[in-house]
Amino acid sequence: MATDVVCSEHALVGKRQGIEEHACCAGPGYASPLDAMAGPKEALIYVTCVYSGTGREKPDYLATVDVDPNSPTYSKVIHRLPVTHLGDELHHSGWNSCSSCYGDPSAVRRFLILPSLISGRIYVIDTKSNPKAPSLHKVVQPEDIVSKTGLAYPHTSHCLASGDILISCIGDKEGNAKGNGFLLLDSEFNVKGRWEKPGHSPLFGYDFWYQPRHKTMISSSWGAPAAFKGGFNLQHVADGLYGKHLFVYSWPDGELKQTLDLGNTGLLPLEIRFLHDPSKDTGFVGCALTSNMVRFFKNQDGSWSHEIAISVKPLKVQNWILPEMPGLITDFLISLDDRFLYFVNWLHGDVRQYNIEDPENPKLTGQVWVGGQIQKGSPILAEGEDGKTWQFDVPEVQGHKLRGGPQMIQLSLDGKRLYVTNSLFSAWDRQFYPQLVEEGSHMLQIDVDTEKGGLAINPKFFVDFGAEPDGPSLAHEMRYPGGDCTSDIWI
Known part of the structure; x- marks a missing residue:
C-alpha cells in the first residue's frame, strides 16, 4: 500500500477519534528501528496482571510500574487499573497505532489493546490522557465477536497502517482449534x-508478524484451547491437539499461500518475529516443547523454508514428572538493530543472549539463571552423563528467593535493559509452579552488555507482585507507552 494512501487513511482515523496534531509533527513511533534505539529511556512500563485461575475472586488488572531509577517510586507499582469482569485472563497486548505510519501526523499511539485469552473480551485502554494512570476507554464483548466472526480466545494484537487492529484468535467458543483465525x-x-x-484459516492459532515489503504475514500455532486451558497433558500432543506448523499468508489480502510443517523438532511454535529491518526476509520462531529456535527464510522462488538455528538440549532429571525436562522456550525477542536475540527457558530457568549478526549461525554471548525447576533448594535434580547430580545457583534479589521461571521479556529501546516476568498462563503456572500462584509473580531487570555480550541481574530492581493490595497476582506481558521491539513494525 502506498505511503500516501496509508497516511491519508490514518488522517481520517485521527479525525474520527477526535485527535488533532500539528502538521509538522511526525506520527507515532520512529522512522526506523535504528531511530527507535536512540529514543528516550523508558520511565514507565505497563504489565498485564492476572487473578483469573488463582482462586482470588478479583478482576485482572493493568499495572503501571515506575522504571525510572531517579524516581522515588522506582521499581514500584504506582497504579492499578482493574478490568470490569472476572475470569478474563489478560495475556498479551498491542497498540492502536505504531511505527507502521510514522510519517502520518494524525496517527497517535494512544490506546492499548488488551485481549482476554479465556473470556474472549477485549479491553481498550487510554494511556495518553494520563500515562501514569491509564483509564478504560471501551470494552469489546465476546458475544459481539462470536456472533460476527465465530472467533474466540484472542491472543496477539498488532496495529495496521490502515488504522485497523488485527488480533489472532486461537479457537472457536467451544475451544476447538479449527475455528480459529x-x-x-x-x-x-x-x-x-x-x-x-x-x-x-490456519489449523491452529497463536502469534503472528507481518513484513509488508515481502508482502507476507506468518503465524504460529499453540494448541486447541480445550486442551491447553486445563493444563498441559503430553497425551494431547500425541492426539494432535497441539500445533507444529507455521502459516504463510499473502499480505495484506489474507490468502494462505504455504504451510510449513516443522515436524517433531518444532512442537508448539509460539512467539514469532521477523528481523526488524523491513527489507529482511528472515525471522525466528521459538518452539516451546522441543526447545528449538527455528529460523525461517524466503527462497529465490518466493516460497519459504525453515531450519533449526538454536537447540536447547533437555536435561535428564530426578524427582520430576518425566525423566527428561525440556527448557520450554516460551518467549523471545530481537534487539532493534537485529544484532541480538534473547529467549527464556521457563522450566530450566535461564535467560539467554545470542549474537545473530549472522542469522544462520547464532552465537551464545550471555546467560543468567533467574529461577527454574532445578535451582538449589528444589527437590528436582539434574543428572549428568556420569550419574552425578547438580542444581543451578540462582541468587536472591533484595532478599527475595526467585520464584517460578523466566517467562515474558521486554527489552529497552537502546537494548541495554531486559525486563523479565515469570507467569506463563494461570493453569500452567498452577501445574508447574504452584508456589507462583500462591505467592505471586515478580519482575526483574537484567543489565545487558551490548558490546561484548553478557547478562547480569540488576540488584536494585525488584517488583514483588506477591505483595499486591488484593493479594498475590500473576504478572505477564510488558509494554512501554512509547512502543517497543515486540509491538512496532516498520513498513
Missing part, C-alpha cells in the same frame, strides 16, 4: 470481521 477491529474498535480469506 484473525479478527479485525476498525479504528473505533468495532468488530469488522475476519482478516483471512474464507477457507484460508
